[in-house]
Amino acid sequence: MTLYSIAPFALTDMPDDGVAIHAPNGLFTIEDRGAADALRALSLHSQIDHETLVETLGGCSDAPALENFLKQGLGLIHEVRPAACAVHLAGDPEDIEPLRSMFLSETLASPSEEREPGLLRIEAINRPNLSDSLAAARAALRPGQILVTLFPFGPETVVTPPWRPGLGIACPCCCMDFLEEARFQGGRRGELSLGDALAALQAEGCDGRPFRRLASRDLAYAGRIAAARSETVLGIRRGWDDWDDVRSLLRISHGMPNITRARVPLSPACDCLHHAPGN
Ligand SMILES: [Zn+2]
Ligand SMILES: [Zn+2]
Structure with a gap:
C-alpha cells in the first residue's frame, strides 16, 4: 500500500x-x-x-x-514509507478524537500505552494550569520518545517543537516560560499591556474567567502540523523542513490559519538540560 x-x-x-x-x-x-x-x-x-x-x-x-x-x-x-512511526496520543478523550482522525491507521494512532508506547507522544493540553500539565507531559515521556504538545495560549494554538532529552532544544516548559516572558514584555516601550497580562493569567487559569478551550478544528489543524514535523525529526518524511523550521515553536491564529514561528531559547528557570526523564 x-x-x-x-x-x-x-x-x-x-x-x-x-x-x-x-x-x-x-x-x-x-x-x-x-x-x-x-x-x-x-x-x-x-x-x-x-x-x-x-x-x-x-x-x-x-x-x-x-x-x-x-x-x-x-x-x-x-x-x-508505510512503516511510519507509532504515535501515542495523550489528553482528554474529546481532545484526542480530532487528532486521531489525522492519522491513517491503528498503528499510527494506537491509543493504548500498553499496546505500543510509540516513538511519538502528542499531547493535547486543553485545560487551565498549563505549566503543571506541561511538566507532567514531560515527566510521562518514555525513553527515546519524542514529545510534542498542543495547547491554547491567548487567542492562539501553540505547537511546541518535537523534543526529547538530549536534543539540546527548548522543552515544552521552556516554551511556556518563553510565551509568558513574551506576553509580559510585549507591550509598547516594554510596558505591559493589560490585555497581555490578562491573556497570560487566563492561560494559567488564574483570572477567574472561563478557560478558552481549543475547538476540534484547531486541534486537528495543529495535530496535522505536529505529525508532519515529528515525522521529519524521526527521518520518516522528507521535503518538509525546506520551508518549516521544525525546531521552532508555532503559534497558530484561529480562523484563517496564520502561523508565527519562533526559535525558543532554553529557559534559565527550566531544568530540562540536567534532568533527563527516562534517560
Ligand atoms: Zn526546558
Ligand atoms: Zn535540577
Missing part, C-alpha cells in the same frame, strides 16, 4: 465554486469544480493511501493530471 502524507494547506472559496490554495509551493487558484471539491476533501486528512486518493480525485475531469499537480506542482503530497 502506498501511503502519502499531505502537507498542511489553507483553502479560500472563490466565486463559481473555485478555490485559492495556500500550499507549500505557493498560492494557486483552482477553477475546476471537481478539483476544488477534491481539495476540500483532502483538507480533512493528514495522510491518505493511494486507493483513497484515487477515489477522492475521481470526480475530476483529468484525475491523473491533478494527482501529478498535487505532487509536483503544489508540493502537497509526499509518499511516506
